Amino acid sequence: MAPAFPFSAIAGQDEMKLAMTIAAVDGSIGGVLVFGDRGTGKSTVVRALAGLLPTIRAADCPYHCNPDKEDTLCDHCREQIQSGKALNVREMNVPVVDLPLGVTEDRVVGALDLEQALTRGEKAFEPGLLARANRGFLYIDEVNLLEDHIVDLLLDVAASGENVVEREGLSVRHPAKFVLIGSGNPEEGELRPQLLDRFGLSVEVSTPEELHTRMQVVRRRDEYESDPKAFVQKWAEQDTEVRERIEKGREKLPHVEVTDEILERTSTLCIALGTDGLRGELTLIRAARAAAALEQADQVELKHLRQVASVALRHRLRRDPLDESGSTTRVQRAVEEHLPA
Structure with missing residues (x-):
């Protein structure tokens, strides 16, 4: 394979x-x-x-429970701990x-x-x-x-x-x-x-429209299919860097601060777009915090909100029969107005 x-x-x-x-x-x-x-x-x-x-560290059970969080264990793992037995733990x-x-x-x-x-x-x-x-x-x-x-x-x-x-x-x-x-x-x-x-x-x-990008995609795919193992090895260092960014981002995430100003800007943007409920704001804040953690930033900044606003909100907009522009365009317009660079 x-x-x-x-x-x-x-x-x-x-x-x-x-x-x-x-x-x-x-x-x-x-x-x-x-x-x-x-x-x-x-x-x-x-x-x-x-x-x-x-x-990840996982218990040796069909649900690969997290051995470090007892409140999330399955019945089998919980019974094993209550009987005084240690869980068998593995890396997977x-x-x-x-x-x-x-x-x-x-x-x-x-x-x-x-x-x-x-x-x-x-x-x-x-x-x-x-x-x-x-x-x-x-x-x-x-x-x-x-x-x-x-x-x-x-x-x-x-x-x-x-x-x-x-x-x-x-x-x-x-x-x-x-x-x-x-x-x-x-x-x-x-x-x-x-x-x-x-x-x-x-x-x-969407399908890339830039000539350079299309050529790059085709060249890399052709190279991969010619010799998958060699191609994967060629990109191993870059993939390791991304993996390390994710690991460091997970460690940093609980320590990233969200200020009242950022919360106010987030709510203002969602009100302007007319998003239903508060799930959009919660998701936008969490996504911006994760983006900040990936950069090892100490707090969420406006640039992080701008970076993730489209992906967090475009599918939460009500349809406006008077506005023929797509949801992405509507979000981008609101971002330019309420989160200026």
């Missing part, structure tokens, strides 16, 4: 790469939605991010799980282990994709084509951070905190508003 395309080698999609690194620094932002033309590297960026992320890569279209509900949430039930006569739980994605990323390609009942499941779990399964005499509750990554082509249908609102950041990608 060929290694993933290097994250650093991806050209022409700077906004998408920024959104992914911000989500990697602060998983509470709510994930990333990537909408755009076919063949623009949407899936490539997700796969590349998976190979870039730092390893951050899970990145694909959720395919047409997937069944049992495959997503988990179900009765039929093999064990038939061979041993025991009722046992077979974890699903949500269990595998805990503490990692759940990736849905063509997310706008996902069936409604699966969307409802994801909304419930994303809101609670827990997956609850009660069926066939089983009652199982386990942690399911993940960063949701969705990609799709807007020509194939719109996303349900309830799911759209759950994505923290939204990225619009």
Whole structure:
């Protein structure tokens, strides 16, 4: 199996790469939605991010619980600690799980282990994709084509951070905190508003129009397909630098200050744009804080708000029949007015 395309080698999609690194620094932002033309590297960026992320410490259980946070442990790990036994801890890569279209509900949430039930006569739980994605990323390609009942499941779990399964005499509750990554082509249908609102950041990608960028993309892709291992090795140093930035950003994040002035500017911008609810402001603040942490800044500045305003707010605007300009243009106009450089 060929290694993933290097994250650093991806050209022409700077906004998408920024959104992914911000989500990697602060998983509470709510994930990333990537909408755009076919063949623009949407899936490539997700796969590349998976190979870039730092390893995590995990308990040796189906949900790879965080051994340093007892309140988030599954029942099995909690029982083990209460009985006086130490958890078996291992280092593992951050899970990145694909959720395919047409997937069944049992495959997503988990179900009765039929093999064990038939061979041993025991009722046992077979974890699903949500269990595998805990503490990692759940990736849905063509997310706008996902069936409604699966969307409802994801909304419930994303809101609670827990997956609850009660069926066939089983009652199982386990942690399911993940960063949701969705990609799709807007020509194939719109996303349900309830799911759209759950994505923290939204990225619009398009085919590059600059000649130099197009040539760069084609050259790098051709070089990668000719010799994947050599190409990955060529970009290993740059990918290491990005990984270190993410690690340092995570460490810096709790210490980044958000002043009252920044909060006031954020609320003023959201009021001007008429965003629904307060989720837009919370996401904008969190994204700006993560952007500041990536730069090792001590506090959020106006430049950080400007940097992330479009990705945090463009999918939260009400449709204005009197304004034919796109949501990105509306956000940019409001940023120029209320967050001048």
